[in-house]
Amino acid sequence: MFFSLLLGVLFLGVPQSLPAQQDESRVEASGMGNTDDVALKDAMRNAVEQFLGVLVDSKTMAENFQIVSDKILTASQGYVTDYEIISQSRDADGMVNMRIKARVQKTAVLDDVRSLKIFQSTKLDNKRLMVIYSQDTEGPPESDPSVSSAQTAANDFFLKKRFRVFDETVVREINQELSQYQTDPEARLIQLAKGRGAELLIKFNLSYYIKPGDPFYIAYSRMQSKLFDPTTGRLLATSENRSKQVFSQNTTVAGAEDAVAKASAKVAQDNSQSLLENIVDFFSVTGAKEFFLVFQDFPEGDLEKISSTIQNGGFPQFRELSLQAGTLELEIFDDAQTISDLRKKVKQILRGTGVELETLESSGNRLIFKRAKS
Structure with a gap:
């Protein structure tokens, strides 16, 4: 519970x-x-x-x-x-x-x-979370009412927990982009979510069937989901849940669709609850001190200075996520209470290196710096 x-x-x-x-x-x-x-x-x-x-x-x-x-x-x-x-x-x-x-x-x-x-302590109510449907061979199309019902139920669940949930417009845009990629769409989805600033990504598929009976029919719904950290690409958790909704055999087609939609909404709520527990378990281990630093458009020598200084000058717990094309991405752990406090600390630590930087973006648990113009 x-x-x-x-x-x-x-x-x-x-x-x-x-x-x-x-x-x-x-x-x-x-x-x-x-x-x-x-x-x-x-x-x-x-x-x-x-x-x-x-x-x-x-x-x-x-x-x-x-x-x-x-x-x-x-x-x-x-x-x-x-x-x-x-x-x-x-x-x-x-x-x-x-x-x-x-x-x-x-x-x-x-x-x-x-x-x-x-x-x-982990400020989960400030996390940017994206929930997106991924149709598999057994699943209904994205336009099916059951998918809309499940998506809405999942979004509402996390909104009530005060996560910052991406709206349906952004999700539709990403689905349109994904339709153009046949190779490794999951990796591409993670990249797109990261590009939109998502800190957590839930990818789910859905399936359902109706079992006839007398005098009642039963609508069964199943949801499978994966929870990712888009910044690192890590798979944090998986979950599978099932639900059902009983309805009369004399129900109209619209009534049957409504029963399927209700079963889908219920399974989405159960699935979201399970994933929420995994999110909390994950952050209870990594703590409230997880931040991501990105340094863009720096010479290679400056990036080496930044990496070594960050490690030795106040952030001993850190991991280099990526270093390529003038960009360095780091995952660090610190006791800063706000992203503003962290920004000040990073600039203070790097002050004696000769590396000039300015803040490009500061939101959630992510800081992006760029090379300052001389």
């Missing part, structure tokens, strides 16, 4: 592990709704919210109550391992009032709190 990424609140220190016998916390909470099920879900949410209140500074909780209230709902049932209904009644307005005693799984909540810390 990873929905706590959405909470946007600052958690206090979290212990690294819990003894098995302390893995659950008993919480009593009340809920209300127009049905038994709605009231139960509300009570579960309130139980988990109470447990979170133990971890969250009271002032922060007060300031962010609406965020917590809205975002915890989806995840709350997953945290509750067992519950007992203590009391239940229906008031004069027909609303169900329910009080439960719930067992909240501590480690599940605390793991998500740690994930939230990673999410905040």
Whole structure:
């Protein structure tokens, strides 16, 4: 579970592990709704919210109550391992009032709190992410409603996590360019995504089929995806998910298409959730300090000076990604809080080398320098 990424609140220190016998916390909470099920879900949410209140500074909780209230709902049932209904009644307005005693799984909540810390420290909500459909032999064409539904669902998922997602216009332009390349289109896609400034790239394919039955049909959808770091070309993760949607055999053609679209949207959401966890795992290893430096249009001698000075003068953790045609690309790790802080540090380190440079681009976790005009 990873929905706590959405909470946007600052958690206090979290212990690294819990003894098995302390893995659950008993919480009593009340809920209300127009049905038994709605009231139960509300009570579960309130139980988990109470447990979170133990971890969250009271002032922060007060300031962010609406965020917590809205975002915890989806995840709350997953945290509750067992519950007992203590009391239940229906008031004069027909609303169900329910009080439960719930067992909240501590480690599940605390793991998500740690994930939230990673999410905040890596500034994932500032990452430029591109989601693009890649048709395979079994998949529908890009114009199929199921593809549009899956694409929209994936984009919406990451937008809600506050990633900077490329819009459909850019994606269409890239697909048009890709149609002209028959050799190694995946490598070309990565290059195009990098050229547009994407920091993360999700390439997915989709397939579906309808299984007839009586009295219901079932629309099955499958999504396979790859997650890339366009700057380095690294494959970070793969994911495959399946989903289904039941509909009546008497449904119209439009209704059947709608069922397929819903199944495709659901599988895209599940797939995106899986990839998000991989993104967080990746950045928890590389840390919040990953940056990319590009030096363009420099003489070879200057690039050698830059590389050695960067390595020895303050960025011992670095990797040379590319050196060709007057351009040097480096991956570095640093504790700079902003890209502006990093820019100042790079210029300070290179000041004594005689290399004159000026900033061409500064965005996300990427800095591009060019040779300054003398």
